[in-house]
Amino acid sequence: MRDKSPAGRFPAPAAGRAPPAPAERPVLTTLVRLRQDTAKPMYQQLEEQLRALIEDGTLTAGTTLPAERPFAEAMGISRTTVQRCYDALRRQRFLSAHGRLGFIVEAGRTRLSPGMDRLKGFTEEMREIGRVPSSEIIERVVVYDRSIASIFGQPSTAPFLKLVRIRRGDGIPLSREVAWYDLGVVPEMAEADLSGSVYAFLGSHGAALVRCRQTIEAATPDAAECAVFGFTEPLPCLLIKRCSYARDDRMVEYVEGLFRGDAYAYRLDLRA
Missing domain, CATH: 1.10.10.10 (Winged helix-like DNA-binding domain superfamily/Winged helix DNA-binding domain)
Known part of the structure; x- marks a missing residue:
């Protein structure tokens, strides 16, 4: 620790020498x-x-x-x-x-870098990195779709809840998500309030998701998606496709989420 003068202050700089200036940020x-x-x-x-x-x-x-x-x-x-x-x-x-x-x-424009170390929903992901999550449901309908049923390994007559949402962090639109849920697993989803975390709802109804298969690829947003993100021209995005499963190994969710590439980057921690 440096000695102080009797007045309780640090010694004055020597005559003719100015104190060092604080480091300046580069212009x-x-x-x-x-x-x-x-x-x-x-x-x-x-x-x-x-x-x-x-x-x-x-x-x-x-x-x-x-x-x-x-x-x-x-x-x-x-x-x-x-x-x-x-x-x-x-x-x-x-x-x-x-x-x-x-x-x-503007505030809140640093690139998001959530980890991919475990299965978690958008709501939990945003809270982990200090953002306030919110969702806007723009489409919600029960569908019978042969192609979606084949992804789930279900007959073409199986009912699914299709949910299209805009996901935001601190009010900034970060993704447009289209998801399908097997109503044979949790039929209550058809009428439930899903404005909050869907993953939390599934967990509270005995269908907690425990694993998933996920792919990430580059994608270009269409005109409607550009409007969601406020793009004046298409910018690179991340298209994330995920199949999620419950403990009994039954597939519960299939989701395709388009994440804006100018604000979102996934972080991977790999070990030998």
């Missing part, structure tokens, strides 16, 4: 690299790089981005290029406009 122009040797437009390069800096936490919530004109001059690009980039990020809710303050990084 934005040092974090962005635009290339001339590519067909990708400058505004798109800038948009992708700024979005990545927001998602990885380099540009934190509340950060004010440089005004369009000085930023453009510092980068050696046109002001129109910066305008198009900022406007695109605003439409995607990465930035918000605050009058004379310019554009400010």
